[in-house]
Amino acid sequence: MLVLTRKVHQSIMIGDDIEVIVLDIRGEQVRIGIRAPKSVPVHRQEVYAQIVAENLEAARTRPEDVPPPPEGENSTNEQKRNIV
Amino acid sequence: MKIPTTRFGEIKVEEKQIIDIPGGLVGFPQCERFVLLEHLKESPYRWLQSVDEPSVAFLVINPSSIVKDYAIRLNPEVAESLYLSEETLKMVLAIVSVPLGKSKEATVNLVAPIVVNSEKRLGKQLILEDTDWSIHHRIYGTSEEVRSVEEKAA
Numbered sequence: 001m002l003v004l005t006r007k008v009h010q011s012i013m014i015g016d017d018i019e020v021i022v023l024d025i026r027g028e029q030v031r032i033g034i035r036a037p038k039s040v041p042v043h044r045q046e047v048y049a050q051i052v053a054e055n056l057e058a059a060r061t062r063p064e065d066v067p068p069p070p071e072g073e074n075s076t077n078e079q080k081r082n083i084v
Numbered sequence: 085m086k087i088p089t090t091r092f093g094e095i096k097v098e099e100k101q102i103i104d105i106p107g108g109l110v111g112f113p114q115c116e117r118f119v120l121l122e123h124l125k126e127s128p129y130r131w132l133q134s135v136d137e138p139s140v141a142f143l144v145i146n147p148s149s150i151v152k153d154y155a156i157r158l159n160p161e162v163a164e165s166l167y168l169s170e171e172t173l174k175m176v177l178a179i180v181s182v183p184l185g186k187s188k189e190a191t192v193n194l195v196a197p198i199v200v201n202s203e204k205r206l207g208k209q210l211i212l213e214d215t216d217w218s219i220h221h222r223i224y225g226t227s228e229e230v231r232s233v234e235e236k237a238a
Contacts, residue, residue: 043211047213051110051111051193051209051211055110055111055196058143059141060184063092063123063131065185067129067187067188069126069128069129070150070223070224083119083121084122
């Protein structure tokens with residue numbers, strides 16, 4: 001891992017169009033600003049990791065385990081699946 | 085075109101029915117093309133089946149059918165990337181996860197909805213920041229109710 005030391009208001013360029021700026025340091029908290037193209041999603045790592053884990057888990061859902069509709073209506077056993 | 089699927093066998097898909105999700109779903113960058121299938125007639129559940137990976141399919145539901153006041157604020161960047169305006173026909177899908185053999189423990193992920201421009205069939209999975217919604221929102225009863233039942237049983 002590349003390690004750089006920065007002071008408040010100093011920044012780092014990642015490639016030509018991503019800038020990471022240290023805005024403020026208070027005790028254990030660091031406020032960071034990110035300038036990136038709209039096509040680059042930026043997320044807190046722990047939230048991103050949770051969504052990856054949840055998507056992986058969800059992808060294991062089997063058709064036979066699908067619950068009845070939440071409203072309690074029973075579905076008919078229609079086998080043909082239409083594309084919506 | 086015909087596409088193989090692990091869960092539903094071979095299905096016939098027309099090009100115009102494909103939903104493009106550039107960059108794929110979170111954790112599934114290789115899955116950029118999907119089709120939406122009915123689960124059963126009248127069921128609010130649907131399957132978002134990958135066109136490229138036969139084994140990848142997500143059970144999805146309109147989150148508003150689970151949580152009446154569910155609403156997401158699209159930021160301008162996302163709206164622009166999906167060519168969405170106020171008038172554009174769009175749909176919001178939330179991914180449902182059902183543990184093996186435990187239908188009643190189904191949860192829905194309200195933090196990472198998939199927003200689709202229905203006209204262009206172009207979608208994206210969002211990750212909502214600073215939200216009170218849960219990644220594991222119980223569809224059948226809250227976890228508190230489940231806990232109180234368990235306590236009574238104990």
